[in-house]
Amino acid sequence: MGYENLLAFEEKWGKKYPIAAKSWLDKWINLSTFFEYDEQVRKTIYTTNPIERMHRQIRKITKSKGTFSSEQALMKLMFLIIKDISKKWTMPVHNWGLTISQLYIKFGDRRKLDRGF
Template identity: 60%
Template sequence: TAAIRKMIYTTNAVEGYHRQVRKITKTKGVFPTNHALYKLVYLAYRNIRKKWTMPLANWGQTAQQLAIKFGDRFKIM
């Protein structure tokens, strides 16, 4: 339905996460080791996670529609 589609397209967390990690890593030239890159991405993740506090818009309506469409795989708490 429209509410489900809107939620998926407006809250693409993967793209948002990638954009923020890319913003941090693009300013660094070369990483001496893979471990250095992993550490930078982990530290970036910790900072990004703190900013993601906003709840999803219209989640109640969307959750109800998901429960109707995928009743056996989606449970409303």
């Protein structure tokens, strides 16, 4: 079903976004492995959400400051923002038990469950 949707996207949007469509079609074998996992696992292993969240928080604070007196002032502010944001990185990952069990089923021959992922 995913490949059919990709073909439909390419048919509708391929002329407007030819590079994206070609790239996704050329790399479909790699992209499609992501869809072998259920939705909860995909949400856990999909990395752009936390990265985008961090960028959004940095932009929110730096945008309101206007200009900085020096590069060092900006670097100090960035350090403090990241220090504050990083407190949330120690929180447990949502649905980690489900994710680790599915990864163990798929890659159990590569890693031991007791060693973690």
